[in-house]
Amino acid sequence: MTDYFKKSVLELHGYTSPPQREYRVKLNQNESPFDVPDPVKIELTAAARSLLWNRYPCNESPALMHRLAQRHAVEPEQILLGNGSNQLFQTLLAATLEPGDAVVYTPPTFSLYELYTRVYDGRLVHVMQPPGADYPLSEVLAAIKDHRPRLIYICSPNNPTGWEMDLDSLTRICQAAPGLVFFDEAYGEFCAQSAIPSLDKFENLLISRTFSKAFSMAGLRFGYFVGNAAVIAQLRKVNIPYNINIFTELAALRLLEHEKEMARGIEFIKKERDRVFAALQSMAGILVFPSAANFILMKGPAGLDLFQALKERGILVRDMTGYPLLSGYQRVSIGLAHENDIFLQTLEQIMHDNVEKR
Ligand SMILES: Cc1ncc(COP(=O)(O)O)c(C=O)c1O
Missing domain, CATH: 3.40.640.10 (Type I PLP-dependent aspartate aminotransferase-like (Major domain))
Structure with missing residues (x-):
């Protein structure tokens, strides 16, 4: 390949796209949860x-x-x-x-x-x-x-x-x-x-x-x-x-x-973001950061693979391990209210089970 491609390209890993569907709750790509009507x-x-x-x-x-x-x-x-x-x-x-x-x-x-x-x-x-x-x-x-x-x-x-x-x-x-x-x-x-x-x-x-x-x-x-x-x-x-x-x-x-209808969707997402943030902040063992976007960055306790635990329960978030400084961090997009509820309840259960195990 060295005759065909630039060195910088041969050295690249390329972009790996995260899974698209097959999950109960998909909160991994910062998409809008509202499809076009x-x-x-x-x-x-x-x-x-x-x-x-x-x-x-x-x-x-x-x-x-x-x-x-x-x-x-x-x-x-x-x-x-x-x-x-x-x-x-x-x-x-x-x-x-x-x-x-x-x-x-x-x-x-x-x-x-x-x-x-x-x-x-x-x-x-x-x-x-x-x-x-x-x-x-x-x-x-x-x-x-x-x-x-x-x-x-x-x-x-x-x-x-x-x-x-x-x-x-x-x-x-x-x-x-x-x-x-x-x-x-x-x-x-x-x-x-x-x-x-x-x-x-x-x-x-x-x-x-x-x-x-x-x-x-x-x-x-x-x-x-x-x-x-x-x-x-x-x-x-x-x-x-x-x-x-x-x-x-x-x-x-x-x-x-x-745009007017879209603005309503944006207001909804911002309110949900604040609700999800407050819920995460109140969970013992979860580190969470304020966000001005439609997603939230968070981290679970050391030794718990939150990405995998959520995935096994049908919830897809974005694993940020591999990004500089973000080993063990997860990024969760804001979804519809019931999706956010499922995410929060499942996370709470995972955290509870994790404490019991120790
Ligand atoms: C910061 C940032 N810029 C750009 C994009 C990509 O935007 P587009 O879908 O318009 O190519 C993303 C998508 O995740 C993003 O997070």
């Missing part, structure tokens, strides 16, 4: 029949760009559309990284940042941010000074710790950064504030959003960047043409008409 699905599939499937879609869907620009009070040329936000992240790296360019980031965070940076032969410079800790601002500023990174990655709210960045820290980073500041708001709908208004102040700020979480569209793949027009124009040159298929375009436009 049936009447909307029926309407969308009927509308899809009248489209020409043999023709290319309209490149870069002007309708979607316009609608999203309205949503965020920016101009359409500040929007770049992607087949999921991950696809755009790859576009970003293809457009910016020369081999050996430094990238500053704060693990533990979303695993694809490291994976793709390696693919593009970037030089990863990490500053650790343990769960529950503040953003290591002065260390990141020092790393920026020392390494002059081409890119800085910030995930806020952060997957998997649930931490949310304050906008003053973001200001300091944008002022100090010589390159682009990639600010991933995949969970932006669940937290207090967005960084999008800061785009007016910082040319180098680039924000990523997705319809995979709050918009219930993980299966259809749609995400977008919001940035300054000059930055987006460069990325547009590298982005894959026709990356938004006609069905995704139809569905995203239709769901944007339903």
Whole structure:
């Protein structure tokens, strides 16, 4: 294979996707627990029949760009559309990284940042941010000074710790950064504030959003960047043409008409998150961290394999073992009320049995 592939690719493990179904309660991928309502699905599939499937879609869907620009009070040329936000992240790296360019980031965070940076032969410079800790601002500023990174990655709210960045820290980073500041708001709908208004102040700020979480569209793949027009124009040159298929375009436009109903779902998830957090906090032996997203990071007592114990009882959470600093940690997505109840009751039982055993 060494004749065929880059060294950085041969050394990679690649992304391993967690199990998709077969479980009583699936709380492992931070998806929305609400599927698109049936009447909307029926309407969308009927509308899809009248489209020409043999023709290319309209490149870069002007309708979607316009609608999203309205949503965020920016101009359409500040929007770049992607087949999921991950696809755009790859576009970003293809457009910016020369081999050996430094990238500053704060693990533990979303695993694809490291994976793709390696693919593009970037030089990863990490500053650790343990769960529950503040953003290591002065260390990141020092790393920026020392390494002059081409890119800085910030995930806020952060997957998997649930931490949310304050906008003053973001200001300091944008002022100090010589390159682009990639600010991933995949969970932006669940937290207090967005960084999008800061785009007016910082040319180098680039924000990523997705319809995979709050918009219930993980299966259809749609995400977008919001940035300054000059930055987006460069990325547009590298982005894959026709990356938004006609069905995704139809569905995203239709769901944007339903923002009010979606907002109710988001409010529900936030309330459930607070309820699940309070219940976990009151459980002896469970360590839990406040979250601004639709998931919660937690850890059970040493010697108890919580992931396995929950799995055996039909509940799938995300095992974070393997992530830096997170051996023995679990990330649990917020589900429907009865799913959260099953999770909490089962966990309580597991913890009770564990105490009895000792
Ligand atoms: C921080 C973060 N960014 C991006 C994504 C992926 O988004 P998409 O489905 O739009 O590719 C995820 C998905 O888990 C995520 O956690």
